[in-house]
Amino acid sequence: MIVESAVIKFAGDSGDGIQLAGTLFTENVALMGNAIATFPDFPSEIRAPQGTVAGVSGFQIHFGTSGVHSPGDAPDVLVAMNPAALKANIHALKANCLIIVDADSFGKRDIEKAGFDSNPLEDGTLEGYQVIAAPITSLTKASVAELGLDNKSADRCKNMFTLGLVLWLFNESLDSTLRYFEQKFKKNPVIEAANKKALNAGFNYGLNTEAIKTSFTVLPAPKASGTYRNMTGNQATAWGFMAAAEKAGRPLFLGSYPITPATDIMQELTKHKWSGARVFQAEDEIAGICSAIGAAFAGNIAVTTTSGPGMALKTEAIGLAVMTELPIVIVDVQRGGPSTGLPTKTEQSDLMQAIWGRNGESPVVVLSAGTPSDCFDWAYEAVRIAVEHMTPVFLLTESYLGNGAEPWKIKKLADMPAITPRTLANPDPAWKPYSRDEEKLARYWVIPGTAAMQHRIGGLEKDECTGCVSTNPQNHEKMVKIRKEKIKKIENYIPLQRYKGKDAKKLLVVGWGGQFGILMGAVKELQEEGKDLAYAHFNYINPLPKNTAEVFSKFEKIIVCELNDGQLAKYLRAVMPQFQYEQYNKIQGLPFTVKELKEKFTQLLSEF
Amino acid sequence: MDTLQCLYKPKEYASDQEVKWCPGCGDYAIINAVQKAFSELNLKKEEVAIISGIGCSSRFPYYMDTYGFHTIHGRPAAIATGVKLANPDLSVWVVSGDGDSLAIGGNHFIHLIRRNINLNLLLFNNEIYGLTKGQHSPTTKKGLHTKSAPYGTIENPFNVGELVLGAQGQFFARVPDTDVKLMTSVFIEAEKHQGTSIVEVLQNCVIFNDETHASVTSKENKIKNQLILEHGKPMLFGENNSKGLRLNGLELEVVTIGENGITESDILVHDAHCKSPVLHQMLIQMKLPDYPVAMGLIRDVESSVYDKEFHGQIKAGKAEGKIKSVDELFFSGNTFQVN
Numbered sequence: 014m015i016v017e018s019a020v021i022k023f024a025g026d027s028g029d030g031i032q033l034a035g036t037l038f039t040e041n042v043a044l045m046g047n048a049i050a051t052f053p054d055f056p057s058e059i060r061a062p063q064g065t066v067a068g069v070s071g072f073q074i075h076f077g078t079s080g081v082h083s084p085g086d087a088p089d090v091l092v093a094m095n096p097a098a099l100k101a102n103i104h105a106l107k108a109n110c111l112i113i114v115d116a117d118s119f120g121k122r123d124i125e126k127a128g129f130d131s132n133p134l135e136d137g138t139l140e141g142y143q144v145i146a147a148p149i150t151s152l153t154k155a156s157v158a159e160l161g162l163d164n165k166s167a168d169r170c171k172n173m174f175t176l177g178l179v180l181w182l183f184n185e186s187l188d189s190t191l192r193y194f195e196q197k198f199k200k201n202p203v204i205e206a207a208n209k210k211a212l213n214a215g216f217n218y219g220l221n222t223e224a225i226k227t228s229f230t231v232l233p234a235p236k237a238s239g240t241y242r243n244m245t246g247n248q249a250t251a252w253g254f255m256a257a258a259e260k261a262g263r264p265l266f267l268g269s270y271p272i273t274p275a276t277d278i279m280q281e282l283t284k285h286k287w288s289g290a291r292v293f294q295a296e297d298e299i300a301g302i303c304s305a306i307g308a309a310f311a312g313n314i315a316v317t318t319t320s321g322p323g324m325a326l327k328t329e330a331i332g333l334a335v336m337t338e339l340p341i342v343i344v345d346v347q348r349g350g351p352s353t354g355l356p357t358k359t360e361q362s363d364l365m366q367a368i369w370g371r372n373g374e375s376p377v378v379v380l381s382a383g384t385p386s387d388c389f390d391w392a393y394e395a396v397r398i399a400v401e402h403m404t405p406v407f408l409l410t411e412s413y414l415g416n417g418a419e420p421w422k423i424k425k426l427a428d429m430p431a432i433t434p435r436t437l438a439n440p441d442p443a444w445k446p447y448s449r450d451e452e453k454l455a456r457y458w459v460i461p462g463t464a465a466m467q468h469r470i471g472g473l474e475k476d477e478c479t480g481c482v483s484t485n486p487q488n489h490e491k492m493v494k495i496r497k498e499k500i501k502k503i504e505n506y507i508p509l510q511r512y513k514g515k516d517a518k519k520l521l522v523v524g525w526g527g528q529f530g531i532l533m534g535a536v537k538e539l540q541e542e543g544k545d546l547a548y549a550h551f552n553y554i555n556p557l558p559k560n561t562a563e564v565f566s567k568f569e570k571i572i573v574c575e576l577n578d579g580q581l582a583k584y585l586r587a588v589m590p591q592f593q594y595e596q597y598n599k600i601q602g603l604p605f606t607v608k609e610l611k612e613k614f615t616q617l618l619s620e621f
Numbered sequence: 622m623d624t625l626q627c628l629y630k631p632k633e634y635a636s637d638q639e640v641k642w643c644p645g646c647g648d649y650a651i652i653n654a655v656q657k658a659f660s661e662l663n664l665k666k667e668e669v670a671i672i673s674g675i676g677c678s679s680r681f682p683y684y685m686d687t688y689g690f691h692t693i694h695g696r697p698a699a700i701a702t703g704v705k706l707a708n709p710d711l712s713v714w715v716v717s718g719d720g721d722s723l724a725i726g727g728n729h730f731i732h733l734i735r736r737n738i739n740l741n742l743l744l745f746n747n748e749i750y751g752l753t754k755g756q757h758s759p760t761t762k763k764g765l766h767t768k769s770a771p772y773g774t775i776e777n778p779f780n781v782g783e784l785v786l787g788a789q790g791q792f793f794a795r796v797p798d799t800d801v802k803l804m805t806s807v808f809i810e811a812e813k814h815q816g817t818s819i820v821e822v823l824q825n826c827v828i829f830n831d832e833t834h835a836s837v838t839s840k841e842n843k844i845k846n847q848l849i850l851e852h853g854k855p856m857l858f859g860e861n862n863s864k865g866l867r868l869n870g871l872e873l874e875v876v877t878i879g880e881n882g883i884t885e886s887d888i889l890v891h892d893a894h895c896k897s898p899v900l901h902q903m904l905i906q907m908k909l910p911d912y913p914v915a916m917g918l919i920r921d922v923e924s925s926v927y928d929k930e931f932h933g934q935i936k937a938g939k940a941e942g943k944i945k946s947v948d949e950l951f952f953s954g955n956t957f958q959v960n
Contacts, residue, residue, distance in 0.1 A: 040955065045957075046959055189955070237959070238959050239958075239959060241958075242954070242956045252947070255950070256947045259946065264707070266707050286939065287944050288947070289939060291931070295732075296729065300732070303692070303729075304702050304703030305703060306692075307701060309703075310670075310707075313708075329693055330693060332693075333692060337690075423956065424951070460708075461708065466667070469689035470689075472691060481683075
């Protein structure tokens with residue numbers, strides 16, 4: 014049977030290898046040319062109590078020929094490795110969902126631990142669903158028996174048995190996964206053989222038992238021609254920085270402290286010593302940004318990466334970068350807050366902190382990425398703005414983007430925009446540390462080591478003309494206005510705001526950040542139903558594109574949708590109070606669903 | 622050194638800014654010694670970066686005609702780390718105080734030392750918060766009445782050198798702000814040392830903690846109460862070098878030459894390059910009235926240097942890596958074609 018798209022959710026104990034099974038499935042379908050979007054969803058504990066709902070790790074992938082804007086709402090296929098995984102997902106299943114469970118894991122004790130009163134496989138809980146209750150654990154062990162593995166190692170292959178079964182279900186090839194085993198276990202032929210056997214056994218189990226009457230085929234998506242690769246948002250962010258540094262012709266420096274879900278950006282960059290990237294794991298979040306500020310002073314493309322709590326710690330240092338007008342990029346891969354909050358769940362609640370979270374009048378540039386592969390372009394753009402306008406730039410991504418993956422159409426560096434750092438190499442007698450050009454109001458980046466240009470900068474207010482420390486009242490007010498105006502002028506160097514739905518007049522849906530795919534998907538589906546609405550996605554938040562008010566004025570109603578309690582809406586009310594903003598907010602650590610958005614927009618449209 | 626052969630005379634390292642420390646502040650002597658050291662080291666002005674935190678000491682970069690960065694409270698070690706890693710060719714100097722480096726910036730201080738980044742940190746220790754007008758710092762003597770401890774501070778002070786050794790420091794020197802000659806020679810050694818060089822300067826705050834170091838540094842006390850250490854020289858001090866140190870069991874003992882049959886050959890000879898920090902620690906811990914206070918270069922040991930290894934790995938990665946550009950990276954590994 015050929016289907017347009019499908020959503021699969023792999024779920025199990027956090028030690029069951031769910032993320033790996035999901036990732037390998039993704040690799041496989043990406044190589045086949047399907048459009049994909051993924052959403053890993055795991056507990057913050059590394060190994061939460063086995064068999065409990067709290068310990069369930071999930072990986073959802075949406076892949077297809079068309080209509081893949083997001084990782085999908087509810088799964089078409091749920092793989093539940095134990096009763097807890099079933100319990101955690103049972104509330105959100107499509108009516109005709111196919112459920113694959115490991116029948117071996119439904120013992121009395123397992124069922125109780127998951128919080129079921131009786132066995133859901135037998136008590137009618139799953140009535141109406143198609144269920145494949147395969148004895149995955151015992152079949153896996155049997156498949157690797159001849160290798161003589163210990164019980165634990167044999168047991169660990171069951172994720173690959175499951176993957177084999179799911180690959181069969183979707184008529185996929187095993188080739189890319191087998192190749193992965195060959196590379197990964199080059200030095201451990203027994204484990205390589207075990208994984209291959211388990212994978213094949215799972216595939217053959219589907220084939221031989223005809224576990225389900227038909228398998229599905231998802232055809233490749235019609236994409237723009239070119240070469241693609243699969244990328245997560247965090248990887249794309251790291252690569253965007255490498256590309257920007259190479260384009261700017263200056264070394265890349267990253268100073269960071271490990272924090273979920275941003276750590277992968279640092280780890281990705283450490284792999285690429287060939288690029289000359291300097292990656293410094295600091296002793297804390299403050300040292301992370303401070304080392305980056307030092308590197309910016311010394312002429313490197315300086316970046317620090319973090320998540321909400323780490324950003325709070327970096328606040329004072331960001332003020333120093335504002336005051337000294339040094340180019341740095343601060344990446345915040347947002348997660349649920351406040352405080353430690355929901356470390357592994359997604360949220361968009363650091364927007365206010367980015368825009369306004371510092372002492373004094375302290376304007377910075379705030380950008381956000383829209384999709385996982387999009388993180389590449391926005392990391393690149395963040396560097397461009399930082400070094401051409403001499404300012405700290407925030408790049409807001411979110412857990413949902415950082416861990417999510419999608420195909421990225423490979424670019425060539427030559428085709429990307431120029432990045433021209435404002436360095437000065439030749440002594441100019443008229444130059445002072447805070448001399449600026451009139452167009453951008455940006456100062457120059459005079460890098461230590463440059464002869465006859467020695468100068469001092471610092472966190473104290475400086476005289477507009479001489480660059481010396483100044484407490485002059487008029488000078489301070491003037492400098493505050495200059496720093497503000499410098500950021501405002503960046504609107505002349507960014508594209509105009511676009512929106513999808515040229516003829517619409519009634520409802521404008523406004524979104525930002527990583528909910529792009531879902532919001533766009535919901536609006537598009539309603540547009541196809543003939544509804545009068547449009548979608549404007551904001552990647553530039555401070556400054557806003559200069560035609561923003563013009564776009565807003567074309568619509569009767571505006572609704573701002575975000576994964577927080579209304580931060581972009583509040584910001585828009587502050588900077589463009591002439592418009593009314595409706596809000597649609599979700600603060601559950603989860604992305605929007607297309608379904609709930611469509612309901613909300615339909616309801617709003619019915620009120621006209 | 623013959624000043625005619627220098628790139629710059631000491632005073633030529635000064636910027637055009639008016640120095641605004643209080644009259645009589647120990648900082649004046651320190652900046653003079655730094656300028657002398659720079660001149661003797663023949664440092665090019667454009668190759669020096671002076672990074673400071675917050676506090677009286679931290680105004681230092683504004684007064685020097687080098688690259689300078691007056692940063693935020695407690696963070697100069699972290700910022701200087703970034704500067705050095707970004708450009709290892711720079712001569713990086715951190716100027717900080719006891720509050721800046723040992724209280725708010727304590728974490729960066731110990732990790733800088735543990736990593737052994739090749740830079741110099743001058744810690745102006747006046748045992749008080751000067752810029753905020755007289756609160757006790759982590760080095761204030763216990764019992765001192767301060768603005769924030771009107772009944773006397775009940776905190777145990779840090780001994781800077783102990784903290785440095787505890788963080789695996791390989792270079793530690795202590796100098797009084799009254800001895801420009803000693804300061805100059807120690808600053809020169811600090812720059813020559815590969816790794817983090819910590820120099821504690823016993824600095825006098827004339828306003829809020831005047832004469833806190835006087836028992837050690839004043840004219841009448843310095844001979845009898847300072848042991849100025851020199852590598853390879855016996856540990857002698859006092860009038861006519863009449864006193865010295867010897868090891869008695871596991872403790873240092875002050876002895877008088879000529880008494881009880883003690884001769885110079887009984888006196889310990891200073892070995893700054895000894896890898897073991899045990900004796901260095903004992904010297905650092907000496908205090909009045911039982912012992913003199915150790916001054917000069919106490920520890921100077923070669924060890925692996927972070928920034929050299931950091932760039933070594935990058936260099937090796939560049940040489941060995943098959944990928945040479947991001948364009949090559951993009952097309953490496955698993956890609957797929959859509960026509």
